[in-house]
Amino acid sequence: MVEFLSTSRDDFEARFTALLSAKREESPDVDTAVAGIIADVRARGDAALVDLTNRFDRVSICASDLRVTEAEIDAEIAKVTAQDRAALELAADRIGAYHARQLPEDANWQEATGARLGWRWTPVGAAGLYVPGGLASYPSSVLMNAVPAKVAGVERLAVTVPMPDGIANPLVLLACRIAGVDEVYRIGGAQAIAALAYGTQTIAPVDKVTGPGNAFVAAAKRRVFGRVGIDMIAGPSEILVISDGTADPEWIAIDLLSQAEHDESAQSLLVTTDPAHGQAVAEAVERRLQTLSRRAIATASWRDFGAVITVRDLDEAVALSDRIAPEHLELCVDGAEALAERIRHAGAIFIGAWTPEAIGDYIGGPNHVLPTARSARFSSGLSVLDFVKRTTLAQMTPEALRAIGPAAETLAIAESLEAHGLSVRARLDRLNEGE
Amino acid sequence: MVEFLSTSRDDFEARFTALLSAKREESPDVDTAVAGIIADVRARGDAALVDLTNRFDRVSICASDLRVTEAEIDAEIAKVTAQDRAALELAADRIGAYHARQLPEDANWQEATGARLGWRWTPVGAAGLYVPGGLASYPSSVLMNAVPAKVAGVERLAVTVPMPDGIANPLVLLACRIAGVDEVYRIGGAQAIAALAYGTQTIAPVDKVTGPGNAFVAAAKRRVFGRVGIDMIAGPSEILVISDGTADPEWIAIDLLSQAEHDESAQSLLVTTDPAHGQAVAEAVERRLQTLSRRAIATASWRDFGAVITVRDLDEAVALSDRIAPEHLELCVDGAEALAERIRHAGAIFIGAWTPEAIGDYIGGPNHVLPTARSARFSSGLSVLDFVKRTTLAQMTPEALRAIGPAAETLAIAESLEAHGLSVRARLDRLNEGE
Numbered sequence: 054m055v056e057f058l059s060t061s062r063d064d065f066e067a068r069f070t071a072l073l074s075a076k077r078e079e080s081p082d083v084d085t086a087v088a089g090i091i092a093d094v095r096a097r098g099d100a101a102l103v104d105l106t107n108r109f110d111r112v113s114i115c116a117s118d119l120r121v122t123e124a125e126i127d128a129e130i131a132k133v134t135a136q137d138r139a140a141l142e143l144a145a146d147r148i149g150a151y152h153a154r155q156l157p158e159d160a161n162w163q164e165a166t167g168a169r170l171g172w173r174w175t176p177v178g179a180a181g182l183y184v185p186g187g188l189a190s191y192p193s194s195v196l197m198n199a200v201p202a203k204v205a206g207v208e209r210l211a212v213t214v215p216m217p218d219g220i221a222n223p224l225v226l227l228a229c230r231i232a233g234v235d236e237v238y239r240i241g242g243a244q245a246i247a248a249l250a251y252g253t254q255t256i257a258p259v260d261k262v263t264g265p266g267n268a269f270v271a272a273a274k275r276r277v278f279g280r281v282g283i284d285m286i287a288g289p290s291e292i293l294v295i296s297d298g299t300a301d302p303e304w305i306a307i308d309l310l311s312q313a314e315h316d317e318s319a320q321s322l323l324v325t326t327d328p329a330h331g332q333a334v335a336e337a338v339e340r341r342l343q344t345l346s347r348r349a350i351a352t353a354s355w356r357d358f359g360a361v362i363t364v365r366d367l368d369e370a371v372a373l374s375d376r377i378a379p380e381h382l383e384l385c386v387d388g389a390e391a392l393a394e395r396i397r398h399a400g401a402i403f404i405g406a407w408t409p410e411a412i413g414d415y416i417g418g419p420n421h422v423l424p425t426a427r428s429a430r431f432s433s434g435l436s437v438l439d440f441v442k443r444t445t446l447a448q449m450t451p452e453a454l455r456a457i458g459p460a461a462e463t464l465a466i467a468e469s470l471e472a473h474g475l476s477v478r479a480r481l482d483r484l485n486e487g488e
Numbered sequence: 489m490v491e492f493l494s495t496s497r498d499d500f501e502a503r504f505t506a507l508l509s510a511k512r513e514e515s516p517d518v519d520t521a522v523a524g525i526i527a528d529v530r531a532r533g534d535a536a537l538v539d540l541t542n543r544f545d546r547v548s549i550c551a552s553d554l555r556v557t558e559a560e561i562d563a564e565i566a567k568v569t570a571q572d573r574a575a576l577e578l579a580a581d582r583i584g585a586y587h588a589r590q591l592p593e594d595a596n597w598q599e600a601t602g603a604r605l606g607w608r609w610t611p612v613g614a615a616g617l618y619v620p621g622g623l624a625s626y627p628s629s630v631l632m633n634a635v636p637a638k639v640a641g642v643e644r645l646a647v648t649v650p651m652p653d654g655i656a657n658p659l660v661l662l663a664c665r666i667a668g669v670d671e672v673y674r675i676g677g678a679q680a681i682a683a684l685a686y687g688t689q690t691i692a693p694v695d696k697v698t699g700p701g702n703a704f705v706a707a708a709k710r711r712v713f714g715r716v717g718i719d720m721i722a723g724p725s726e727i728l729v730i731s732d733g734t735a736d737p738e739w740i741a742i743d744l745l746s747q748a749e750h751d752e753s754a755q756s757l758l759v760t761t762d763p764a765h766g767q768a769v770a771e772a773v774e775r776r777l778q779t780l781s782r783r784a785i786a787t788a789s790w791r792d793f794g795a796v797i798t799v800r801d802l803d804e805a806v807a808l809s810d811r812i813a814p815e816h817l818e819l820c821v822d823g824a825e826a827l828a829e830r831i832r833h834a835g836a837i838f839i840g841a842w843t844p845e846a847i848g849d850y851i852g853g854p855n856h857v858l859p860t861a862r863s864a865r866f867s868s869g870l871s872v873l874d875f876v877k878r879t880t881l882a883q884m885t886p887e888a889l890r891a892i893g894p895a896a897e898t899l900a901i902a903e904s905l906e907a908h909g910l911s912v913r914a915r916l917d918r919l920n921e922g923e
Contacts, residue, residue, distance in 0.1 A: 136898055137898060137899075137902050139895070139898075140894075140895035140896075140898040140899050140902070141899065143892065143895045144895065144899060147892070151605060154595055154597075155607075157592075160589055162589075168852070169839070170586060170852065170853050170854065172854070175832050175833070177865065177866050178832075178833075178865060188904075191903050192899070192902070192903070193899055193903065224902055224903075260865040260866040261866045275710065275713070278710070278713075278721070279720075279721045279861070279863065281866060282863070282866035282867050285714075286713070286714045301914075301918075303914060304911070304914050304915065307907055307910045307911040307914055308911050310907040310910075310911075311905070311907040311908045311910075311911045313907070314905060314906065314907045314908070315905070341907075341910075345906060345907060346904070346906045347904075347905075347906060347907070351907065389883070390883065393881060396879065397610050397613075398610070398613075398877075398879075399879050400879065400880070401879065401880040401881075401882070402879055402880070402881050402882070403882055403883075404604070404881060404882065404883035405883055405884070406915075407883075407884045407885060407886055407888075407889055407915060408882055408883055408884040408889075409911035409912055409915065410911070411896055411900060411905075411908040411909070411911045411912055412882065412884060412889070412892070412893070412896055412912065413880075413882055414896070414900075414908060415895070415896040415899045415900065415908075416892050416895050416896045416899070417603070417605065417882040417884075417892075418605050418882070419605065419607070419880035419881075419882055420880065423880075424877075426714070428714065428717070429877065429879070430612065430613060430695040430877075431612050431695040431696045431716060431717035431877060432717050432877055433877040433878040433879075434878070434880055436878070438873070442833075442859075442864065442865075442866060442867055442868040443868040443869065443871065444831065444833075444834050444835065444836065444837055444864070444868075445835070445836040445837070445848075445854035445855065445858075445869055446828060446836075446837050446839060446854075447836070447837070447838055447839065447843055447847065447848055447852040447853070447854055448824070448825065448838075448839035448840055448842075448843055449840070449842045449843040449847060449852075450842060451842055453842075454842055454843075454847070457578065457582070457847070457851050457852075458847070459575075460574070460575035460578045460579065460850070460851050461575075461846055461847055461849070461850040461851045463571055463572060463574075463575035464572070464575050464576065464579060464627070464628055464850045464851070465846055465849075465850065467572050467575070467627070467659055468626050468627070468628065468659075469623075469781070469782075470746070470749060470750070470782075470846075471749065471780060471781045471782060472742055472745040472746040472748070472749045472776075472780060472782070472786065473746045473749070473846040473849060473850075474846070475742045475745075475746075475776075476739070476742040476743050476745075476746045476844035476845070476846045477844055477846055477847065479736075479738060479739050479742055480739065480841075480842060480844065483736075
């Protein structure tokens with residue numbers, strides 16, 4: 054049975070804190086193994102990739118097989134139905150339209166001193182996208198990573214996707230094609246991250262690596278951070294539904310299960326002002342669990358990490374939500390739009406009962422790569438900003454330097470950085486000579 | 489003697505590649521020690537901070553001394569001269585004005601389907617700023633980290649600054665006061681990062697940690713990344729000057745030394761179209777090195793990592809600059825503004841010979857926390873964006889769901905995520921019932 058909490062009970066704070074700090078994911082200590090894999094790929098390049106891929110993915114490839122050829126991609130995507138293709142294309146269009154609005158603007162202005170200041174945004178040159186293999190190999194994730202990169206203007210986009218037992222996912226390859234991915238490699242794990250970051254004979258290094266993965270992939274991303282940019286270390290998925298009881302309990306039950314079915318470590322929470330509604334949702338979840346195809350996963354997630362939390366009013370709901378800082382937040386209440394304004398920490402908000410979270414996973418337009426594990430307190434979902442960077446610009450005039458140079462010299466001297474001060478002083482002296 | 493390279497010589501590519509890949513910083517393997525320190529602070533809190541601080545900083549404090557009191561700050565900043573204070577205040581004003589323009593805008597729009605989409609930016613709740621102690625304890629760095637946080641709307645800003653032998657830096661404390669820092673703690677090293685990330689009895693945890701530090705601090709930031717946000721792992725400073733020989737060689741020599749004096753691992757490079765000018769700059773550097781107060785540091789940096797590179801034309805200069813992706817780029821050429829437009833990868837550009845890089849370190853307005861070690865290929869200097877995060881918004885209507893819901897259901901089924909599909913289907917069925 055799922056856990057029931059109520060802010061009216063004395064044990065609430067202790068139980069809520071326990072819920073928040075529940076360790077949902079075992080992080081096996083794979084760091085030593087990952088360090089070895091990265092060193093191997095740096096030392097031996099393609100040969101290491103081939104050895105590791107043959108071992109982990111139970112295949113027998115050579116270096117010339119590392120890259121998936123266009124002919125192979127053509128053959129795989131021919132298997133995709135017209136309906137699936139149309140859905141992927143609609144998703145790509147809508148994600149593209151949403152993200153196009155995120156392109157940041159350059160700035161350039163002149164001050165009263167005559168100085169010009171500003172900044173300019175430019176795309177990252179090359180990005181590498183990690184796509185998991187097997188069960189969690191999702192075409193939607195390809196779009197969510199690749200489309201923002203292309204919108205940003207990234208010139209080269211390389212995808213790595215392991216193909217265990219040699220089996221490709223046609224939809225993943227179609228998503229690569231639709232999104233304009235330039236290169237696809239049949240590798241995975243820490244070795245794929247190492248290849249993207251450092252390059253091999255076959256794979257040119259990239260500047261930025263994004264995409265979800267298992268503990269090996271996460272550890273490898275943490276290690277190559279600095280050599281390349283990375284997006285985030287993603288944890289298991291989460292949803293928080295705030296409900297005032299006005300929406301159908303069946304809808305909310307399914308929405309909770311749409312996170313729970315992802316992963317045994319996923320977390321689905323309901324916060325409601327209506328205890329009877331909370332009970333009805335919990336009962337609906339139990340019924341749905343009987344028939345759900347992924348019921349083993351969803352049952353474990355709901356049992357171990359799910360909860361129904363009763364609150365006195367929506368003010369309490371907002372406060373709890375900000376403490377949870379959920380990846381996904383559904384507001385199934387009257388006046389959902391106004392309530393959304395009051396939320397401070399959330400990856401994505403789904404406003405009103407007609408907006409199931411799954412819309413955001415596929416087709417709404419916003420990105421589905423979102424901060425997990427309370428990291429919405431300090432980070433954002435993937436966006437075009439992850440694939441651009443800013444160069445700041447400053448242009449002094451003699452007059453501007455005369456106005457602000459002396460203060461720079463003062464601070465340089467105060468910091469005992471003599472040459473810093475001299476670099477300003479030499480120019481100020483020239484100005485004084487000219488007078 | 490400094491190294492001279494020329495793109496006209498056969499050995500250029502080999503020597504340039506060696507220059508680019510020179511390992512400028514020893515990274516001692518402190519990770520095991522840092523893991524132990526973090527575990528100790530998590531387990532023992534203030535007691536661990538007190539023990540570690542007393543040991544490393546040669547002091548004898550207790551837990552109630554960890555926070556620097558307002559009275560202590562008052563007493564220290566009373567020592568600052570009026571000239572230094574005025575310079576710091578001008579710098580804070582100018583940095584604030586520049587960064588205020590970086591505040592990102594919310595967006596919200598309605599589609600033809602009736603769906604509303606958008607996003608909203610909110611500030612991080614609490615930020616922790618690491619300030620090094622001793623020689624590299626710079627008030628300008630306090631401003632460069634704290635001012636953007638305050639502009640972003642961060643409500644609580646905590647600074648940690650070690651005070652070896654109990655000695656405070658009055659200018660650092662004044663910079664904290666001017667920038668509106670809320671709390672100052674006399675701790676440093678990995679233990680300070682651990683305290684900011686996890687909290688202790690005295691120090692409430694923060695959401696984001698920024699600021700430069702030594703290898704211990706860098707390793708600790710890498711470890712707490714995910715628990716909190718971090719800015720970047722900063723490496724030694726760099727400058728690239730592109731010169732066509734029109735600027736005074738003395739000015740360029742001093743500008744090169746203003747990076748070299750930071751650190752023996754700093755790198756100062758000149759790329760010039762004029763070999764005689766390159767020679768003149770190198771000679772001016774040698775002369776200046778005779779008298780510079782930090783000549784030991786600057787000489788080592790210039791000798792080990794400096795270079796004068798002669799190119800055939802400015803096209804070559806631009807191409808080399810983008811391969812270097814310098815932290816600081818000075819353009820001392822005729823038509824510097826037009827040349828700046830052609831640069832793709834640089835942390836900050838200083839346009840024209842009247843703009844010494846030191847202006848940017850203190851008072852220009854742009855941030856001086858900038859990507860080093862070629863990371864301008866994929867990352868940006870510190871900004872207001874580091875202290876805000878974005879929540880995406882989606883609000884469907886029944887009509888919008890009718891338009892795009894079926895494609896979401898199709899993709900959910902294709903990904904074998906049944907509940908995802910059902911969450912859309914349940915609503916579509918309701919719509920169909922209503923017809």
